[in-house]
Amino acid sequence: MIVVDGHLDLAMCALDWNRDLRLSALETRRQEAGMAQKGRGTGTVGFPEMRAGQVALSFATAFARVAWPGSGVSGYRTQEIAYGHAMGHLAYYRQLAANGGVRLVASRADLDRHLAEWSEPIRPGAGPEEPPLGFVVSMEGADAIVSPEQVPEWWANGLRIVSLCHYGFSAYAHGTGMPGGLLPRGRPLLRAMEEVGMILDVSHLAEQAFYVDQIDHVCQVAGDARHAAIGSDLDGGYGTEQCPHDLDTIADLQKVPDLLQRRGYAEDDIRLVMHGNWVRLLREALPAS
Ligand SMILES: [Zn+2]
Secondary structure, X not given: OOEEEEEEOHHHXXXXXXXXXXXXXXXXXXXXXXXXXXXOOOOOOOHHHHHHOOEEEEEEEOOOOEOOOOOOOOOEOOHHHHHHHHHHHHHHHHHHHHHOOEEEOOOHHHHHHHHHHOOOOOOOOOOOOOOOEEEEEEEEOOOOXXXXXXHHHHHHOOEEEXXXXXXXXXXXXXXXXXXXXXXXXHHHHHHHHHHHOOEEOOOOOOOOOOHHHHHHHHHHHHOOOOOOOXXXXXXXXXXXXXXXXXXXXXXXXXXXXXXXXXOOOOHHHXXXXXXXXXXXXXXXXXXXX
């Protein structure tokens, strides 16, 4: 069953951690053997594992945070630096797409074409006839957008989803672990985002509990399976040491349908959680072409 993963910091792994994501996560572990930094040698994400896990589409982040005085988080000194860094993330995705094997999904037309190519069961290792991995470019914390006037430039480059803040606070709003809402610059940014049709991401998931408990919880609270989806955040600054014990690589997302079935979820509901809910949201929110 195909998976839409609503959160992967792929460009961070490539640019900030110097990982070649086209390699297997297992190969990257070998390359990083002996490195002391947290998360090194224990990564879970490579394109081969994404294919094996049928992760047809993911929300791939381009982001950089400013260390605003008092926010208590690490980051860059200025928004200009954050802009340059996050544009680098975006440039990486564009280059992967230019090389083939990756597709940037920026419109409903892209989405429909992409899902049609993934509708047949995929045999990992089938070679060039394998459909590309699809990425919807998203931003986690909006510091890299220097001003509302810059939103159209980001849009033209393929950015489609933005959350205003991450941890601490951003130029625009308070985030996880901070009381407070929008900052004065937040409102004009939201207006600029609305003008181009940018999707606003209001999630700030902080928990790392096993997905199935979370999914089940959301479904119980909502009363149906239409409001839960996957945003794995795998390799978002850590590796297997911070993963559920039965998850070795991203390919193991394919265990989730089985786990949901054992909790009594019907096939149709499992499809919604694995990809259907994200696809519905994207169909409603992306521009037609
Ligand atoms: Zn992230």
